[in-house]
Amino acid sequence: MVKESIKFVDLNAYHQEIKVELDEIWDTILRESSFIGGSNNAHVNKFEKDFAEYIGTDYCVSCANGTDAIEVALLALNIGVGDKVIVPAISWASTAEAVINIGATPVFVDVKYDDCLIDEQLIEAKIDEDVKAIIPVHLYGKPVDLDTIQKLCKTHNLFLIEDCAQAHGAEYNGQRIGTFGDIACFSFYPGKNLGAFGDAGAMTFKDENIADVARQICNHGQKGKHNHLRVGRNSRLDGLQAAVLSLKINRLDEHIDKRIQWAKEYNGLFENSENIKPPVLEEGLRHVFHLYVIRTENRNEMVEKLKANDIPFGIHYPNTLPSIEPFNATGSYPVADKLCQEILSLPMHPYLNSNQLNVIAQVLSEQ
Numbered sequence: 001m002v003k004e005s006i007k008f009v010d011l012n013a014y015h016q017e018i019k020v021e022l023d024e025i026w027d028t029i030l031r032e033s034s035f036i037g038g039s040n041n042a043h044v045n046k047f048e049k050d051f052a053e054y055i056g057t058d059y060c061v062s063c064a065n066g067t068d069a070i071e072v073a074l075l076a077l078n079i080g081v082g083d084k085v086i087v088p089a090i091s092w093a094s095t096a097e098a099v100i101n102i103g104a105t106p107v108f109v110d111v112k113y114d115d116c117l118i119d120e121q122l123i124e125a126k127i128d129e130d131v132k133a134i135i136p137v138h139l140y141g142k143p144v145d146l147d148t149i150q151k152l153c154k155t156h157n158l159f160l161i162e163d164c165a166q167a168h169g170a171e172y173n174g175q176r177i178g179t180f181g182d183i184a185c186f187s188f189y190p191g192k193n194l195g196a197f198g199d200a201g202a203m204t205f206k207d208e209n210i211a212d213v214a215r216q217i218c219n220h221g222q223k224g225k226h227n228h229l230r231v232g233r234n235s236r237l238d239g240l241q242a243a244v245l246s247l248k249i250n251r252l253d254e255h256i257d258k259r260i261q262w263a264k265e266y267n268g269l270f271e272n273s274e275n276i277k278p279p280v281l282e283e284g285l286r287h288v289f290h291l292y293v294i295r296t297e298n299r300n301e302m303v304e305k306l307k308a309n310d311i312p313f314g315i316h317y318p319n320t321l322p323s324i325e326p327f328n329a330t331g332s333y334p335v336a337d338k339l340c341q342e343i344l345s346l347p348m349h350p351y352l353n354s355n356q357l358n359v360i361a362q363v364l365s366e367q
């Protein structure tokens with residue numbers, strides 16, 4: 001087999017393809033020299049409209065990054081000191097960090113061995129009168145069990161905040177994620193499935209009034225110019241990022257379909273493997289494979305083989321959130337603990353090819 005350099009993600013391949021359009025954006029932004037959005041930047045307004053349309057919602061508010069999106073979502077729902085918020089034991093740090101940063105306490109729930117997603121069966125036991133919201137994470141790009149979680153929120157009068165940072169375009173029973181929660185939070189960090197040229201984020205909403213509050217919080221508490229209604233912050237998307245995102249969203253679905261194609265091809269290659277458990281593709285879900293994560297009890301061995309062959313990999317994540325020093329939570333999370341020893345992320349991006357997947361599978365199966 002031809003040896004070629006395999007990338008974990010390949011942003012440059014896409015950017016070369018749209019270089020002419022990107023150059024036009026740079027030129028336009030330079031000429032306009034109007035960089036920061038607020039509510040009167042045409043590029044920001046356009047992207048918010050484009051993204052709302054893509055997700056299938058009426059209200060979208062952009063912000064500086066995905067972590068801010070979660071913090072602002074919590075603040076817009078009036079959650080704060082003395083409140084608790086349910087989060088999964090495995091996620092990127094932001095999910096729990098945002099809860100702590102607004103003065104509330106994260107309550108961790110263990111995850112399912114099959115897919116690392118929050119175990120919806122364990123949520124109810126953690127609900128008490130201080131719990132105000134659940135933040136499920138569509139981790140790796142796979143939608144959580146929204147039916148069950150929506151029912152729990154209804155029964156216990158809780159807000160549902162979707163962490164969609166890894167799942168732009170994912171679908172649950174034919175409906176885009178980001179339309180199920182009171183608020184959904186997105187990140188456009190460059191490596192996400194839809195990525196900007198720096199930090200960027202957004203929220204989508206069911207309710208216009210909550211969207212309005214979130215917009216104020218993101219822009220120093222203002223409604224319009226110099227009309228400060230609350231203590232806010234500076235968390236705005238800039239016009240350059242917005243213009244890049246409006247261009248890149250055009251091919252998001254095509255790129256997701258490629259990711260799914262590679263995921264299926266990987267799964268086929270691992271079908272008869274004794275020590276690799278590939279991710280499961282479920283009926284009724286569009287898993288968008290932000291990450292392709294296998295589980296293996298021989299992870300150290302696999303990692304050594306990948307290193308020896310210059311094949312990049314990742315571990316998302318090596319530690320559970322409750323075990324991380326600054327969160328330092330009580331309780332036991334046996335499934336998450338086990339998974340953090342077994343999960344291994346293999347190269348995943350639209351520009352892979354069958355040859356590369358074969359090389360990776362062969363390297364992993366070598367005795």
Ligand SMILES: *Cc1c(COP(=O)(O)O)cnc(C)c1O
Pocket residue numbers: 065066067068091092094095137163165166186187188189199200201
């Ligand atoms: C990336 C990510 C975030 C945070 O987004 P940033 O834009 O990096 O702040 C939040 N939650 C999850 C699950 C993420 O993967």
